[in-house]
Amino acid sequence: MKVPFVDLYAQYQDIKEDIDSAIEKTIRTSAYIGGSAVKEFEKDFAAWVGIDHVVACGNGTDSIEILLKAYGVTAGDEVLVPAISWISTSEAVGSVGATPVFVDIEEDYFSIDPARIEAAITKKTKAIIPVHLYGHPADMPAIMAIAKKHNLVVIEDCAQSHGARINGKAAGTFGHAASFSFYPGKNLGAYGDAGCMATNDSAIAEQVRMIAQHGQKGKHNHLIEGRNSRLDGLQAAILQAKLPHLNSWTERRIANAARYDEALKGGKAGLPKTRPGSRHVYHLYVIRVADRPSVQALLEQAGIETAIHYPTPLPFLPCYAHLGHKPEDFPVATACRHTILSIPMFAELTEKQINHVASVIKDAK
Numbered sequence: 121m122k123v124p125f126v127d128l129y130a131q132y133q134d135i136k137e138d139i140d141s142a143i144e145k146t147i148r149t150s151a152y153i154g155g156s157a158v159k160e161f162e163k164d165f166a167a168w169v170g171i172d173h174v175v176a177c178g179n180g181t182d183s184i185e186i187l188l189k190a191y192g193v194t195a196g197d198e199v200l201v202p203a204i205s206w207i208s209t210s211e212a213v214g215s216v217g218a219t220p221v222f223v224d225i226e227e228d229y230f231s232i233d234p235a236r237i238e239a240a241i242t243k244k245t246k247a248i249i250p251v252h253l254y255g256h257p258a259d260m261p262a263i264m265a266i267a268k269k270h271n272l273v274v275i276e277d278c279a280q281s282h283g284a285r286i287n288g289k290a291a292g293t294f295g296h297a298a299s300f301s302f303y304p305g306k307n308l309g310a311y312g313d314a315g316c317m318a319t320n321d322s323a324i325a326e327q328v329r330m331i332a333q334h335g336q337k338g339k340h341n342h343l344i345e346g347r348n349s350r351l352d353g354l355q356a357a358i359l360q361a362k363l364p365h366l367n368s369w370t371e372r373r374i375a376n377a378a379r380y381d382e383a384l385k386g387g388k389a390g391l392p393k394t395r396p397g398s399r400h401v402y403h404l405y406v407i408r409v410a411d412r413p414s415v416q417a418l419l420e421q422a423g424i425e426t427a428i429h430y431p432t433p434l435p436f437l438p439c440y441a442h443l444g445h446k447p448e449d450f451p452v453a454t455a456c457r458h459t460i461l462s463i464p465m466f467a468e469l470t471e472k473q474i475n476h477v478a479s480v481i482k483d484a485k
């Protein structure tokens with residue numbers, strides 16, 4: 121039995137009529153840039169998150185960079201980021217001329233470890249970017265307390281955590297602002313690149329909108345040199361058509377994770393944990409296995425796709441070699457490096473597929 125890592129076509133088949141008519145309407149009205157679909161999606165996604173302002177942009181990487189700019193983060197500043205994430209989190213820091221400072225992650229939850237944050241703060245530190253990695257929320261109450269004490273800006277990287285919550289409060293509403301990605305494979309994914317900034321701060325919302333639209337405030341009134349980072353009308357229409365399904369897709373991911381938990385119970389693989397009071401939305405279901413190459417090979421032979429998120433912790437990527445980090449600087453990220461394994465996770469996964477994946481993992485020596 122073949123089990124793909126994700127199956128975006130299965131999702132499309134379930135909502136084909138809505139998607140096809142959204143695309144047809146965009147073409148019929150030629151609303152390719154801006155237009156009502158973008159405005160409506162911004163309004164509806166803000167309501168879905170429970171935040172005052174959503175400003176759409178080209179992708180999640182841009183949204184982090186634009187937010188950093190809006191908060192005035194620039195050359196000479198330092199920004200704390202977790203040692204494990206997709207490169208966008210640290211890359212955006214470098215893009216505004218600042219320096220990413222890596223902090224090790226929590227052993228159980230893979231997010232920036234609040235207990236290690238204060239040791240990384242210097243006079244140059246301006247911001248923290250917690251990442252709700254794999255869909256599990258970072259420890260935002262602890263992070264916000266530290267940020268308040270040291271007067272730091274907090275930008276939540278919600279690329280993998282649409283709908284994650286801590287004690288009922290949505291990821292993205294704890295920090296000063298949040299960044300979302302709608303890359304196709306995300307829990308809410310477009311059919312190309314897409315992203316947004318979200319905040320309760322109306323001045324920041326206005327600033328990021330201006331930066332993303334060539335520094336314009338009103339047509340041809342360029343107050344600053346900004347950039348071009350727009351959500352196109354087709355992507356907005358597709359996201360708008362998908363948004364009403366996001367709650368049920370999230371519930372199905374959570375149910376699939378519970379099936380995996382049950383089927384893998386008692387085996388040798390370490391299973392994902394959820395902090396009490398938190399809602400994990402399982403963008404990824406990441407297990408830990410001692411002999412990853414052999415488990416991965418067995419799964420591949422059985423027709424099951426897997427992936428590693430991510431094979432190299434950020435501080436050890438070639439682009440950060442100049443920082444001279446050693447494995448012992450990040451003991452938890454280093455320990456995860458060779459054991460983490462992402463197994464298939466998406467809403468349409470069937471019980472049969474889950475049981476098949478679990479039985480191969482359980483049979484591994």
Ligand SMILES: Cc1ncc(COP(=O)(O)O)c(C=O)c1O
Binds near residue numbers: 179302
């Ligand atoms: C944790 C994290 N941050 C940022 C991004 C950047 O998003 P995008 O690919 O839309 O630029 C991604 C997704 O790729 C991500 O997984």
